Amino acid sequence: MTQEKAVQAPKKVDTTLPEEDNETVDILDTFKEFISLIEKSAEDFDARYILKVFRELTTVRKEISSDTLVSLIEYVYPETGNSKTSSTKGYLFQTLSVDPSSEMDTRDDVEGNGEKVESKRSDPIAEVDIFIHLLVQIYLHDQKQYKKLHAFNMRCIDALKSYDRRTMDYIQAKVWYYIFRSCELVRDLIPIRAELMRALRTATLRHDTETRASTISLLLRDYLLTNDINQAYNLVEKTEFPQDAxxxxxxxxxxxxxxxxxxxxxxxxxxxxxxxxxxxxxxxxxxxxxxxxxxxxxxxxxxxxxxxxxxxxxxxxxxxxxxxxxxxxxxxxxxxxxxxxxxxxxxxxxxxxxxxxxxxxxRLRQNVIKTGIRIISLAYKRISLKDICIKLHLDSEISSEYIVAKAIKDGVIDASINHKAGYMQSKELLDVYSTRAPQSEFDRRIKFCMSLHDDSVKAMRYPMNMNRVEDKVDPEAREREQELIQYLQDADGF
Known part of the structure; x- marks a missing residue:
């Protein structure tokens, strides 16, 4: 008998990544796709790509982590960038509590064979730079690190002042929202007004509709939170809010x-x-x-x-x-x-x-009393002021007489007061169709329908770039437009 040698099967090496790493890679790929859309929006002067990014960002914002942001910053900002890029990368890492020197040594793009890959990206454009700041703001806000967010927002304001590009209107409007939100959470509302005023003035001169609308609404909220109602009213009177925001x-x-x-x-x-x-x-x-x-x-x-x-x-x-x-x-x-x-x-x-x-x-206390008097006038043709005082839980007959007289003067009830006998006499009800009430109600409904029609017409969207001849010839542009149309069917994010 020949003895067969037992051959052991080679052990399989598990090359799959852990589930958490897979999720991180997926989110990182999503953010890289967002960056490519933002770059395409800046290149084509078409804001619909940025709106698509914001709609999809609401679904993945809960999955943002510090590791994902660090990997994204390494991807966006090259190591061989200029001094401004290096400083921006440094304080972004500092905000995320990451040591920049250790990240440069340990975080390298690696291929499947383990060789280092040099990044071929150049310095990020303004839109991508501000979008990275926005992602850091969202992460700090969701992690409830409000003090760190408030300190980081000073850097965001400096970054916004250093750029002057119309293609970043929607992004900087979102950045201003989180700047004010941090001030609200740390209860530091007064100093931010000057920066919001400067941003409003700049947005008005540039015809930046989205930033102008955002800063006006933020200033109104600031005044309401500090009970400066007169200041809020003056702002409404002296500014024109853009309705196409x-x-x-x-x-x-x-x-x-x-x-x-x-x-x-x-x-x-x-x-x-x-x-x-x-x-x-x-x-x-x-x-x-x-x-x-x-x-x-x-x-x-x-x-x-x-x-x-x-x-x-x-x-x-x-x-x-x-x-x-x-x-x-x-x-x-x-x-x-x-x-x-x-x-x-x-x-x-x-x-x-x-x-x-x-x-x-x-303020509704007077309305409660008026409603009670109206019910009493409908139920009783004649009733004494003493009974009115008892039914409405008032202090005295004098106060009930004064309230009834005020209701008659305001047109709440149609009655008269006999001061000597001390009672209220209700008059017969008139036909409502003999008054102007149906006409005013019909006019109100017509105004509502016309306003709804005007808003629907204003909400129609058109492409921003005027060169439509090339788009008709280019099949890739036509496919891109069809893809955006189906995203535009969804409601805008809040």
């Missing part, structure tokens, strides 16, 4: 404008602005918090104008839990009961103060 910035501007007008008792204009903010709000999950805030203000403005919000607003599954205090306030105003209104204030006062709507809710 992105929907998210326009929605924020209308919200701030509605709050300013509501504080200044201009409820009709505030109602129009808050409706425009809701209509302009992006229909995405990331904009849900903004939609809740705007809806709360809309409910209060409706109550202050004498209208009762629709019940379906409070039954929205995305808004139901956050609108519970406002439902209680609405119920008290609708019933005209001061006792229920005071109970709602006592129970939900802290929630209303966090929303910065407590002072507006306090």
């Amino acid at each position: 992105s929907n998210s910035v326009v929605a924020r501007y209308y919200f701030y404008l509605a709050r300013i007008q509501a504080i200044q008792l201009d409820y009709s204009s505030a109602n129009e602005c808050v409706i425009a903010a809701i209509r302009k709000c992006p229909q995405t999950k990331s904009a849900l918090g903004f939609l809740q805030t705007v809806t709360k203000l809309h409910i209060l403005i409706q109550l202050l104008t004498g209208e009762v919000p629709d019940l379906t607003t409070f039954r929205d599954p995305h808004l139901e839990s956050s609108l519970t205090p406002y439902l209680a306030v609405t119920r008290a105003v609708r019933l005209g009961d001061l006792k229920i209104f005071n109970a709602a204030l006592e129970k939900y006062g802290g929630h209303l103060k966090r929303d910065e709507n407590y002072n507006l809710v306090l």
Whole structure:
């Protein structure tokens, strides 16, 4: 018998990368694709590529890590760059708590055979440089490193001042948002106003629509957070907001404008602005918090104008839990009961103060009384002032007489007061169609439809480059345009 030699099979070497490394490589490839799109946008003067980058950035921003940013910085900034590139690379590494000397020794582009590959990239263009700053801002903001972000933003302001290119309008508008956001989080709102004013002046001279719209909305938020309502109103009066900006910035501007007008008792204009903010709000999950805030203000403005919000607003599954205090306030105003209104204030006062709507809710006390008087005038043809005082939980008959007289003067009720006998006499109701109420309502609806039509026409997008003859001949440009059209069907990011 011949003995067969047992041949051992060679061991297989696992060449696959760990799952975390695979994810890092995938994200890094995504960011490299973003950089190529930004470079193509700067080359073709077509902002649609940058808008595509921002739409896709919202889905991957949670996966940004320091290792990914370090690899991306090594890819973008060459080792043989000029002094400005080297200094930029240095403070970016310093912000990410990375030693630049160690990274130069250990992080090299390596092929599959282990040989070093020299980077063939030149110094980054302005758009790519500012985009890297934006990614670092997003990372620090999501990691809640607010003090480090606030210190890094001073570098971002210097970087923005060093460039003068129209193709970076959308990127620098986003950078200014995070600059102000860090100031808001560290409660340092006053010094940033001067920089925002300079940015607004520069954007206006350059006809930079996106940056101008962003800086105006940020200045309004700054004034509202510091309760400088007069300064905010003066800014609105002396500046012209560009209506062709992105929907998210326009929605924020209308919200701030509605709050300013509501504080200044201009409820009709505030109602129009808050409706425009809701209509302009992006229909995405990331904009849900903004939609809740705007809806709360809309409910209060409706109550202050004498209208009762629709019940379906409070039954929205995305808004139901956050609108519970406002439902209680609405119920008290609708019933005209001061006792229920005071109970709602006592129970939900802290929630209303966090929303910065407590002072507006306090104004509703007069509306509660007016609603109660209107209900009483409809239910009783004649009622004594003493009974009105008891039903409305007022202090005395004198105060009830004064409130009834004020309601008659304001046109809330159609009645008369017999001062000697001490009672209120209601008059017969007139036919509503004999008044101007239907005409005014019809006019309001027509204005809304015309405004919606005008906004739809303004929202139509056209390519920025004027040389369309070459694009028709070039098949690659035609494919690129078709690819962008399908991305433009999606809603803009918030």
